[in-house]
Amino acid sequence: MKNYGKWYVINGVKQYVHIISENSANPLLVYLHGGPGDAALPLMERFNSDLAKKYTLIIWEQRGAGKSYYPFEANEEITIATFISDLKVLVLKLLSEWEKEKVCLMGHSWGSIIGMEFIKRYPKLIEYYIGVGQVICSQEMFTASRTYILEHSSDPKIRQRIASIDTSFRQEKWYNDLMYFMNQLIKTEGSLYGKKSYASFYPYFVRSKNYSLRDCLHRIKGSKQSIERLWQEVALVDFTQYTSFEVPIILIEGEQDYHVSEKTAFAFYQQLNSPKNYIRMKKAAHFPQWTRAADFNQIVNELEIPLTNAGNYLEV
Template sequence: MEKYGKWYQINGAKQYVQIISENSANPLLIYLHGGPGDAALPLIEYFNLDLAKKYTLVIWEQRGAGKSYYPFKADEEITIDTLVSDLKVLIELLLSERNERQVCLMGHSWGSIIGMEFIKRYPEWIDYYIGVGQVISSQEMFADSRAYILEHSSSTAVKQRISSIDTHFDQGNWFNDLMYFMNQLIKTGGSLYGKKSYATFYPHFIRSKNYTLRDCAHRFQGSKQSIERLWQEVARVDFTDETKFEVPIILIEGEQDYHVSKRVAFDFYQKLESPKSFICMKKAAHFPQWTRAAAFNQVVNKLEVPSTDAGIYLEV
């Protein structure tokens, strides 16, 4: 198996990519991690190595995140457009190196925002797009998350605070409100299926041969600074009225995802006028690629790429 790391200078920032493949002729699949700033290299390597049987798997540690961490400057522009531009340069470099014309994209959560924006702007470079925990409308997403917390929390104090939080997150104490909101969602089981914390993921970072303790520390720092710079823009994301794309779209959603609402993603899928598939993963929430890794890998490796807007719906 071919496996190596590579640094790219992208729009003024040094960024890390891990490339894994059983066959260098396999099509490129670029994984866009969540967050903002939640670099995921050790998790992809541990849970999703099987994807390298069909694809040349490209694990990109985004600007300021994980192994690509650096402290953002006060006057540095960090927006969704910044990350889309970074992805554009990365794809140009990869296609030039391999003398190819297209890549496949897989975006998870925050990464699905980058992915959707990219396929809107540069469809000619994309063979097909896979959205996992796809963000469609942030405000609808937060509404479903809030409703889930209120239904599953037994604390009156928690319910009162959750009810009072402005999910546009532009209030003075927005960062603390966001952390509280997300922590309650995790504690009530709406994010990681069958779990009330992310603790089961942490050992994979510590044990990874590609992550040092410094990288682990940088991951937490990168996540915090990325959220601080990007979250107000994330809170305004809305693809609800985007009904036609020039590339096939495959959505893979955990049936119990209340972190990024599966309901909202399915409503979007039903209105979509592009070649499309919707794959609902049972006994999964926001991280089906890791909590049901074997099934997820099999689904992606055996994808039937949709060719019409009639849609393909599967439950696994």
């Protein structure tokens, strides 16, 4: 198996891509990590290398994140469109290098925003799209998260503050409000199934042969700066008006995902008039690719394409 990293200059910025491949004839699967800025190479390598049985797995550390970290300039344009532009350049480079016509795309959480926007704009470059913890409508997402926290927190001070947070995140201390909101969601097990923190993920970063302590520190810095520059735009995201795509769409969702509403994702799937599949994973929340990795990898490796507009719903 080939397992190696490669640097690309994309739109003037040096960015890291990690490649895991058993067979160069396999289709390319480009993974779009969450966040924004939440680089995930060590977790993908630890939990999802089995995807290389069917695909050449391309793990992209997005600009300003993880191994691709650099401090954003004050006047630098950092928007959702920036990452879509980066992805287009990367995809075209990969298609040329691997002599392919299309790639498969997998977006998780923030990465699913990039993924959905990309397939709207460049469907001819995509074989099919897999959304995990798919963002459909940010305000519906925040509403569902708030409701979940209020139902699972008994502290009146916490409940009062959560109820009062403006989820447009344009208030003066919006970053502090966001961090408080997300911390309460995690503590009530609405994000990582069966866990009240993300601490169980940390050792994989520290022990990874492909991640130095410097990379780990850069991941923390990259996450903060990316959220600061992008979150107010994230809060406006809404794909609910789109009911048809030129690309087959597969959604893999944790049944207990209250970080990004699974119910909103399923409602979107139901109205979708395009080739589609929906897989609801029980005993999973926002990270089924890592908490139920063996099942997740099997699902992705055994996808049967083409799909139909009638869809195929599966619970596992």
